[in-house]
Amino acid sequence: MLQLLSSSSKQKVIPLCKEGYDTPSYYQPLVPCISSTTSKRWVPIQNRSSGSHLSSAELEVHGVLSEDYSDDLQIWRSHLKNYWSLLTPLIFSDHPKRPGDEDPLPPFNMIRNVMDMNAHYGGLNAAFVEQKKTVWVMNVVPVESPNTLPLILDQGFAGVLHDWCQPFPTYPRTYDLLHANGLLSQLLSSRCSMIELLVEMDRILRPEGWVILNDKVGAIEKVRMLATQIRWEARVIDFHSGSDQRLLVCQKPFVKK
Incomplete structure (x- = not known):
């Protein structure tokens, strides 16, 4: 038990959480308790990693194999190089940047x-x-996917659980770039309306902002047609030669009222 002293010098006892409350879940009511050190997410300080990459002991806490984590990171290293190569002539259009150069200082980088x-x-x-890269990333874990949010937070990244059938709680025109890998295929088989999802993405994307969707050909083609209905400039790119994966790259235009 944890005991706290109030200003009136009275002791208030806060109980430890019961089993099952150590890891918060979406829509679960708040409980007046604290997690105990017996939680599986507590890792001895000597086993903690110093950077954003997690140690094998930390990955084991989340049920993730070190090999799977390393392979996933290697894939995203390659994908990001492809994305940046594709967007560089566009997001640095007002700056004489050459391929391989370091990013220029703001405000030249139009993706933040x-x-x-x-x-x-x-x-x-x-x-x-x-x-x-001089960007800030909000990591969203769909509620219908495995809950990897604790793993994301333990790397020191910002993240949140969200149901993409609902609006995202943020101000309009907040983001410069929206990215989704495999989300379209996941949502096509759910109760979500795809056009409502794109309209919500349009709301939180700033004018002249970018969307990169990485998914199967069928899902990409369906969303490409919907993207033109909300006046996005859209094109399909085949970065994965010989596979059924495609990129849909869109830009939201600046429309004067």
């Missing part, structure tokens, strides 16, 4: 706030950090 709408292990965020 990024949302990963299906973050999984947070691999895209980790790749941004490794490659020293």
